[in-house]
Amino acid sequence: xxxxxxxxxxxxxxxxxxxxxxxxxxxxxxxxxxxxxxxxxxxxxxxxxxxxxxxxxxxxxxxxxxxxxxxxxxxxxxxxxxxxxxxxxxxxxxxxxxxxxxxxxxxxxxxxxxxxxxxxxxxxxxxxxxxxxxxxxxxxxxxxxxxxxxxxxxxxxxxxxxxxxxxxxxxxxxxxxxxxxxxxxxxxxxxxxxxxxxxxxxxxxx
Amino acid sequence: xxxxxxxxxxxxxxxxxxxxxxxxxxxxxxxxxxxxxxxxxxxxxxxxxxxxxxxxxxxxxxxxxxxxxxxxxxxxxxxxxxxxxxxxxxxxxxxxxxxxxxxxxxxxxxxxxxxxxxxxxxxxx
Numbered sequence: 453x454x455x456x457x458x459x460x461x462x463x464x465x466x467x468x469x470x471x472x473x474x475x476x477x478x479x480x481x482x483x484x485x486x487x488x489x490x491x492x493x494x495x496x497x498x499x500x501x502x503x504x505x506x507x508x509x510x511x512x513x514x515x516x517x518x519x520x521x522x523x524x525x526x527x528x529x530x531x532x533x534x535x536x537x538x539x540x541x542x543x544x545x546x547x548x549x550x551x552x553x554x555x556x557x558x559x560x561x562x563x564x565x566x567x568x569x570x571x572x573x574x575x576x577x578x579x580x581x582x583x584x585x586x587x588x589x590x591x592x593x594x595x596x597x598x599x600x601x602x603x604x605x606x607x608x609x610x611x612x613x614x615x616x617x618x619x620x621x622x623x624x625x626x627x628x629x630x631x632x633x634x635x636x637x638x639x640x641x642x643x644x645x646x647x648x649x650x651x652x653x654x655x656x657x658x
Numbered sequence: 659x660x661x662x663x664x665x666x667x668x669x670x671x672x673x674x675x676x677x678x679x680x681x682x683x684x685x686x687x688x689x690x691x692x693x694x695x696x697x698x699x700x701x702x703x704x705x706x707x708x709x710x711x712x713x714x715x716x717x718x719x720x721x722x723x724x725x726x727x728x729x730x731x732x733x734x735x736x737x738x739x740x741x742x743x744x745x746x747x748x749x750x751x752x753x754x755x756x757x758x759x760x761x762x763x764x765x766x767x768x769x770x771x772x773x774x775x776x777x778x779x780x781x782x783x
Contacts, residue, residue, distance in 0.1 A: 478715055478718075478720075481661075603726065607726045639781065640780075645723060645770065646774055
């Protein structure tokens, strides 16, 4: 049985799929070069989380063969159009990050883009990713997090009360959550202030 | 370049609208503390509304972060000034002050962003 918070998340993103491309028009252009640089590090069997409407497929290096999942069927309908334009192969699957339909130690790389601002149980989701990642595998994340700058952090806390009704939380501690899930941090970069970040983690060999 | 112009225009707009919102809400002689709270609230409302309208064209965080400083602190400063009866005498001069404040805050936030930008942890692997 699908948990209620997952159903609520699914419904929310199904609804957001209509306006998603419009709302992220500028972000897509501003952050594209940073995503492209991050995705250059992809190697081996790859899983992309929260594919959304597929806006980020164009930032992947050409010629890859990877799996992209999303909890929202409506998002995936739009993503299918962009997947067909990609110079490579993308398999789209409807799946919840907290309940991945994969065996342990399958992937070499996991990519997330603005995913863990929305997953209701982020540490559980990250632990699930760690499970399906091979020992020595890497997680490449492009995420926005709570600012540690006083007024900005408070603002993001206040905005979350509103934003989580139709989209993401603005005040997640994703770097801390990555560590709580058992990943070792390899690299962190600030893209905008200390809010938008690239985070790279590694699943250590046992 | 276009985004940089957009950042400044968004900041200037929030500054101008905050000035006008405060002029509507705060009268000379009003208790300064009350005026500052009203001004801050008015500025925050302005920044949220403008932020939601401009975010798709300029960027969510690039609109919201400077906008919050302009709305919150600008609202308090303008309210303090207007409650003392030391505000701008004309709408044009009020708009210039509000716009200039917005542009200065955007410049400051963009400078701070450049300072923070880049690698903060690298294990060298």
